[in-house]
Amino acid sequence: MELTHQEWVERAKAIEFPRHAVIDGQNVDAVSGKTFDTINPATGEVLTRLPACDAADVDKAVQAARRSFEDRRWSGKSPAERKSVLLRLSALILENQAELALLDSLDMGKLVRDAATIDVPVAAAIFQWYGEAIDKIYDEIAPTGSSDLAMVRREALGVVAAVVPWNFPLDMATWKCAPALAMGNSVILKPAEQSPLSALRLAELAREAGLPDGVLNVVTGYGETAGKAIGLHPDIDCIAFTGSTEVGKYFLEYSGQSNMKQVWLECGGKSPNLVFADCDDLDKAAEMAAFGIFFNQGEVCTANSRLLLEKSIADEFLERLVEKAKGFSPGNPLDPASAMGAIVDEGQTARIMSYIDHGRATCTLLHGGNRQTVSGKGCFVEPTIFSDVAPDNRLAVEEIFGPVLAVTTFESEDEAITIANDTIYGLAASVWTSNLSRAHRVSSKLRAGTVSVNTVDALSPMTPFGGFKQSGIGRDLSLHAFDKFSALKTTWIKLKG
Structure with a gap:
């Protein structure tokens, strides 16, 4: 339309x-x-x-x-x-x-x-x-x-x-x-x-x-x-x-x-996005990393709010990511040219800004970090990226539900998996690699209801959606959703003759 x-x-x-x-x-x-x-x-x-x-x-x-x-x-x-x-x-x-x-x-x-x-x-x-x-x-x-x-x-x-x-x-x-x-x-x-x-x-x-x-x-x-x-x-x-x-x-x-x-x-969720050095399209990975956290103003339960980068590619990747983030400036939601809309209300806006204030004091601000208005009005927050985020920092632990990305580096596959799984949540995760064995190996070890490989936040009515740990109980979508809204009844008939 x-x-x-x-x-x-x-x-x-x-x-x-x-x-x-x-x-x-x-x-x-x-x-x-x-x-x-x-x-x-x-x-x-x-x-x-x-x-x-x-x-x-x-x-x-x-x-x-x-x-x-x-x-x-x-x-x-x-x-x-x-x-x-x-x-x-x-x-x-x-x-x-x-x-x-x-x-x-x-x-x-x-x-x-x-x-x-x-x-x-x-x-x-x-x-x-x-x-x-x-x-x-x-x-x-x-x-x-x-x-x-x-x-x-x-x-x-x-x-x-x-x-x-x-x-x-x-x-x-x-x-x-x-x-x-x-x-x-x-x-x-x-x-x-x-x-x-x-x-x-x-x-x-x-x-x-x-x-x-x-x-x-x-x-x-x-x-x-x-x-x-x-x-x-x-x-x-x-x-x-x-x-x-x-x-x-x-x-x-x-x-x-x-x-x-x-x-x-x-x-809730605190979904990790793991980018390995063997990813063969860093530009696409950076584009999707930005989309994964800034789409819908970051107000997405599966938002890829933790970006885990292999250390050898971190600097190059972050340069690309900041350029992609510049394309998500907030604007009037009714303007088709706008890249991001408004935060849902004043309370959520203040909550997001409190996390940004914490990030300014504990991490490195790479991009954004400000509240904005459009025509002097509204609840708008810039797309925001923090690097040097320790795995136990609030930005990496708590669900912000806003356009705030926490970036952490890793040096080995095992370290990446450990950091990714170190959360009370288990809703979604993404993995970027051109190595098929690594894609299967890492996906099998991530405790998440959906693992997207070389994309972010993949879902369909055909596939179940839900999480492990404190991300929930049961599944939406797919035929498995019928399990939530029905009960099995056994009728046992003894036949004569």
């Missing part, structure tokens, strides 16, 4: 922003009447006010979801019927591409160009993929003796809550909702308070596609109220969460304090 800056601005002016949560197919206010502001971080402008839902609203949403599941208005449909609705929803997402892209861009600051050409098409593709997949999932017959018949069937769990973050609002909602709905569950979607707009529009499009009322409910509000109420609710069967490791641990606690609901977590 190719539009000019002015065309995006004009389309943004024409948007009617939502003002309600969606429960049982109805646009509703919070029971308490409370609201919160949704703010454009690029300008500080209030876009709309939305219901600040709490436990009372969550309970209404759970009741609606439970009714819709038990009366089988969706769960009772055949896989082919569910497929038809999800494929129609996929088409509607593409038909409303510009609007959905603008909602995410205005809401959380990402480049509208990226939202339109990456986020929205990916969301449509994922609904299409799971719609196409669901009528190709077969049940099993266990190999018992001839006098028995043991059937193993995959059944929907019931009421699924999806709690998603603000960095990819539409896509993260899709990652959870598409397989959960395809399986026949009813869903309560809780978007981040910083970025609820595209989730609300998704619910409208789902209803237009033919999804029955009560099957997809969207509850807006804060994590400490609406999110906590979801975690503690005794009639939710499963929570699928993407966000920080800290909050993920809260949901584990909430499950234990309530009904032992299943909790599936995709949490």
Whole structure:
């Protein structure tokens, strides 16, 4: 989708922003009447006010979801019927591409160009993929003796809550909702308070596609109220969460304090990017290293935020990398010429700047390091690179979730692997080498859910996404995502005669 800056601005002016949560197919206010502001971080402008839902609203949403599941208005449909609705929803997402892209861009600051050409098409593709997949999932017959018949069937769990973050609002909602709905569950979607707009529009499009009322409910509000109420609710069967490791641990606690609901977590990361001296294209590796940390303002759970360079190529590589970083200067998110957008809000901007201040005091600043404005407004941070970062420095240990790269050197393959694995996280990693044996050897030793070789952050609906250690539990994407939203039931029949 190719539009000019002015065309995006004009389309943004024409948007009617939502003002309600969606429960049982109805646009509703919070029971308490409370609201919160949704703010454009690029300008500080209030876009709309939305219901600040709490436990009372969550309970209404759970009741609606439970009714819709038990009366089988969706769960009772055949896989082919569910497929038809999800494929129609996929088409509607593409038909409303510009609007959905603008909602995410205005809401959380990402480049509208990226939202339109990456986020929205990916969301449509994922609904299409799971719609196409669901009528190709077969049940099993266990190999018992001839006098028995043991059937193993995959059944929907019931009421699924999806709690998603603000960095990819539409896509993260899709990652959870598409397989959960395809399986026949009813869903309560809780978007981040910083970025609820595209989730609300998704619910409208789902209803237009033919999804029955009560099957997809969207509850807006804060994590400490609406999110906590979801975690503690005794009639939710499963929570699928993407966000920080800290909050993920809260949901584990909430499950234990309530009904032992299943909790599936995709949490933090501190992904290493290992570049060996035998990499045969340092320019491409430098280009992708910059992309891997500065794309989406570094607000990516798999961001390649640790760059590990073999010492013999470090100086040459860093020269190339700094040149690549110069191409990521922040700009107006609605301008297709901009290379980086706004940080999601003032709180996250201040957090990033505190890490940069720490880096200035402990490391070598190679590039960036400043907060900026665009037209005198907004939450913008320059692409920032620090070298001479010790492996135990906060910049190399803690998830910053911003455009800040920590560079460390190594002298041997074993040292590189040791540094890469010395983290509480295990979400993703990248390896750059022209040696096939090294690529396999290093990849097998890295404790990460996805290892990208000679690229960064490789993913697809066809491959599972998730991590080891404190990066989470379970996998998004691929057929394995159905494991989170279903249970296996055995029916054993003793035959006569």
